[in-house]
Amino acid sequence: MKQISWYRSIRFRIPAVIALVLLVPIVVFWHYSMELTRKNMLSQTSNLIYTNLYGASLLMDDVMEQVSDFSREISQDPGFLSLISQYQQADAGSDQRQKARSQLSLALSQYVGQLRTLDSIYLMFPETETVVTMLPGQKELSFSHHYAQQLYQMYYDVFESPIVWHLLPSAGGGSRMLSHIRPVSGPAQQEKCILICNLKDSAWQTALSALELYSGSVWISNYAGQVLLSYGSTLSTSQNIGQDSRFSQAFAQNRQYGTYSYQEDGTDYLISYYNAVESGWKYLSCVPEDIVLSGSGGARAFSLLALLCGALGISLGSLILYRYVVRPISALMSHLSDMEQGTLAQAPVPVQRDEISLLFHRYNQMIQRLQKLIDEIYVQQLLRKQAELSFLQSQMDEHFLYNTLNTIYSQASHEHADTSAWMILTLSRYFRISLSQGSDKLPLDQLADLLRSYLQLQQMRFGRSLVFQIQRFPEMEQFVALKYLFQPIVENSIVHGFEKRPAQHRIEITFQKEGDMLFFQVADDGIGISPQDLGPLLRQINGEGPIQGRSFALRNIHEQLCIAYGPRDIHIESRPGAGTRVFFRIPLERREPHV
Structure with missing residues (x-):
């Protein structure tokens, strides 16, 4: 991390x-x-x-x-x-x-x-x-x-x-x-x-003593700035207070009363003034703000x-x-x-009961699921190895059978046995397509040919009573799919739909493109499936119950579909005496250039 x-x-x-x-x-x-x-x-x-x-x-x-x-x-x-x-x-x-x-x-x-x-x-x-x-x-x-x-x-x-x-x-x-x-x-x-x-000092000092607020200074001047009286000030009375920068705003204003802040040498002052209209005097006060705010x-x-x-x-x-x-x-x-x-160990859950402890519980559950999943994957890998060995062995058998059939076909043609030669050729073509040089996936057009060869071989058995039709779509050769998904469904249709009912039989196979999905369907006019049997059969096919008899092949196809294309179901619609329709959908996979 x-x-x-x-x-x-x-x-x-x-x-x-x-x-x-x-x-x-x-x-x-x-x-x-x-x-x-x-x-x-x-x-x-x-x-x-x-x-x-x-x-x-x-x-x-x-x-x-x-x-x-x-x-x-x-x-x-x-x-x-x-x-x-x-x-x-x-x-x-x-x-x-x-x-x-x-x-x-x-x-x-x-x-x-x-x-x-x-x-x-x-x-x-x-x-x-x-x-x-x-x-x-x-x-x-x-x-x-x-x-x-x-x-x-x-x-x-x-x-x-x-x-x-x-x-x-x-x-x-x-x-x-x-x-x-x-x-x-x-x-x-x-x-x-x-x-x-001439007035006594006490005559005016009593009036101005109340103005000595917060160790401030008070001046009385005329409107021209000539100082008449001062209290608590070091300013000379001979000076013109109107020329002092502290009081320039007071003399510039025409209001009767006003107050403003003034800063000088890093000290803030509260300047107040009052204009006495009757006497024509201006009362001025200057108080340091620090003294005011000391309280x-x-x-x-x-x-x-x-x-x-x-x-x-x-x-x-x-x-x-x-x-x-x-x-x-x-x-x-x-x-x-x-x-x-790589160490999958469960964490001790905190004693408090809150979201954190719930997070630890979820973590431990995740570890348990991972361990279970790893075990399942390990088993699947073992099964896959066994399947690969079995597939190699079957390939050896198919190659031997394919070569033997070619030899028999050559001898039958030499002996002028045309029907036997055609049957052997069809079977040989079927094995040639199915071998496909060991590849698990084939182009859709070859898969359709494979189904055609298989049905032609079945026609040798049923004769003209078996009729089939394969519906294709353009550009099928550009897409591939697993080669063992389709034939077992067709084979089930013949085995379970026709063998117990000797009569005219028809099979319709559909390859249809639906956007980016492939729709595959096998429809027959066989004996059908009763509702009592159809429900359990669908559950067995789609992984809900043990495998029994006729569901084995379709269950195998379902597992291959889930592994290759993600979770999905095989659908079956059937009525007794009216035939059966089996279909599924898988994503279209485009063919690689080397395929």
Whole structure:
């Protein structure tokens, strides 16, 4: 038996199939589950961030509205406007200027106390190039002062609208402050001054503290990308956040809210934004996805545990299959290999009652049948050898008889015994065809001639009371058949149909081609066979019962038919006093060129 490659072996393929059927779906399901969990967590986080951004915008809008309303009230206060007018009209360095500046500083301090979210209030006078504050020791700053110069420069470079919010530097040089800037006009519509209301950090940090999710960063900017506030970020507030690649998509979208993923330096970020239409501010959040997904460790551990259990289940299933399937099949293959080598030994049947044990039972039954068949073939070979010896001996007798008949024919012709000479010639021709140089098969046309010679010899016995007809088909000489199949049937027809009934007798012999089959039939008008005798006779002829008397020749023909052409039956149809019809069919065998 050919050796099977390891990758084709069932002991490899069964675990592989189990792995494909179980492990692969588990891995796919695990991957799908983790991806679904990831999407759900990111979606939940995105919704939470949106809720916090929206809430922060509401808090900031409330603070902004309070400061905006307060600054409007200040800018419309007649007393405050009068003090501004006095300060602007007084000459620089005069006592009247100093007095107006002191009154303004005091008023600013009083105003700051009225709104707890304010840290300080400044007044910037572009015409006089001064800044009036409420800061101790810095009640008035000229534009030559570095802080006042910064405010003045930002006034011309940044403040594009009459009323704006902006992140301004603090006077102490610390962190920047979120400031509300409003122009103020005096009663006489003199040159405008700028009111700057600076918020405390606590005023906006409380609103943004809820946005510090998962160690993320938060920015508030205007639509132009100028940062107003930032929380938990290292990004400088002087930078334009709209030019940052992380937030380019947020500034390019016109939607009120959105979220998307961004990757930078191998790290994935969840970017969220919210556009507050009322304030004109954009709220931005950047959270690393790894921090968001850190809570999925339990689901990941569960999935890995399920994967491990699946692998263990596959291993256990493979061991069970190996014990109850692979190992018995390997043992059966070993016995099959021994059978190929000529050793016919039965295999021990496994103890389990399943298809494998049934396969072993079938194998043992096959071995028993093979042994029986081998014994039968051996006996048949012995019988065939004996038949060959008998046939050689009969050939020697036939040759001797054929030569003797030729000698008698020559002598009868010399003596002018024409009838005897014709009879001897017919018999000699019959033996010449039947000998056929020792061949078992003859062309069909010669077999028909053989039957004709035999019937002519029988006519010498019965005289004109025996009439026969042989029906042929074209190209009979191109096909061959066993030479001993046909004459015994004709002989039976004469012996059993005519000998006990002296009268006119007729025999019709048919050779007919039916596709690739030969139909042979012998029909007579003899005494026939009774139904009681016909049934047992057919069973004896076709191998169902012992051979008796008249069935011997036909039983012999039946066995030759089965050996040469496969299982088939000889058919007999007969009625008492109406004759008998015997026929069979065999495959047509084409004549070899040397025959």
